[in-house]
Amino acid sequence: MTTTTASSAPERGPRRTRPAPRWWERPWIAPLALFSLVFLLYSVPPYLALDPARARLPVPDHPSWYFTALVTHIFGGTLLTLLVIVQVWPWVRRRYPAVHRWSGRAYVLAGVPFVGVPALLIAPYSGSGAGGQVSNTVWAVLWLSFTVAGYVMARRRRFAAHREWMLRSFALVFGIAFNRVLLIVLILVMLPRVDTVYGGDVDAMGLALGPASGFLSWIIPLLAVEWWLKYRRPRRRVPRSA
Numbered sequence: 001m002t003t004t005t006a007s008s009a010p011e012r013g014p015r016r017t018r019p020a021p022r023w024w025e026r027p028w029i030a031p032l033a034l035f036s037l038v039f040l041l042y043s044v045p046p047y048l049a050l051d052p053a054r055a056r057l058p059v060p061d062h063p064s065w066y067f068t069a070l071v072t073h074i075f076g077g078t079l080l081t082l083l084v085i086v087q088v089w090p091w092v093r094r095r096y097p098a099v100h101r102w103s104g105r106a107y108v109l110a111g112v113p114f115v116g117v118p119a120l121l122i123a124p125y126s127g128s129g130a131g132g133q134v135s136n137t138v139w140a141v142l143w144l145s146f147t148v149a150g151y152v153m154a155r156r157r158r159f160a161a162h163r164e165w166m167l168r169s170f171a172l173v174f175g176i177a178f179n180r181v182l183l184i185v186l187i188l189v190m191l192p193r194v195d196t197v198y199g200g201d202v203d204a205m206g207l208a209l210g211p212a213s214g215f216l217s218w219i220i221p222l223l224a225v226e227w228w229l230k231y232r233r234p235r236r237r238v239p240r241s242a
């Protein structure tokens, strides 16, 4: 992973002189927000009753703290998903920089103990087998590392490096929602071969595809961010008044 412009010299704070982009210059923000909200409305309600029987994944009896950690992770993850929308919304960043700073602090200070650490604790107990357990563990370690790196860079006022690490961190948060879509796509791709490969057992096919979609769901958004950082870095704008 490269930190393309994470120069060693301290960088100046964000430039305030650039005009806020118009909404059509950021056409992704509304679909991203909508997709994230649909994901939350679908994924979170089963856990509101705090009943392990209603969980969407198998809840092991041991360790006894598993369900508490899972629910903490999910409620924290809900907050994180909403904060990511606020953080990547250029209009909020430029118009209300204080909101950006405070929601950024909340993202790190709530995300590390209530989302990243519980994710790391439950990752080895995934019912999707060794592949899923490894994928989930690497995902959690990377999220924690990127988030802490982004926070440290902001404290050191190295804002270009801060931005890069936080974009990587946001990409990994997005992975959970992307996973839902990806699993459906993989199932649709493999469905014509369910008889030949899985003996007609659709559940077995879903289980087998789980680790693959798990890996791809955080690797693809991460690669997309790396591509964006390398090739699509926003160029300096000419002020509209000019």
Ligand code: HEM
Pocket (backbone or CB within 6 Å): 040, 043, 044, 055, 056, 057, 073, 074, 075, 076, 077, 078, 080, 081, 115, 116, 119, 120, 122, 123, 125, 126, 127, 128, 132, 136, 137, 139, 140, 141, 143, 172, 173, 174, 176
């Ligand atoms: C930040 C990076 C994240 C990591 C590393 C992570 C990791 C994990 C892990 C390891 C599991 C257990 C999966 C299994 O046992 O197979 C899990 C489950 C879950 N996570 Fe996350 N997660 C992240 C972000 C989020 C976010 C932002 C949400 C939003 C609410 C979320 C919601 C859930 C839900 C709902 C489950 C239960 C599975 C289900 O109901 O389908 N996660 N996550």
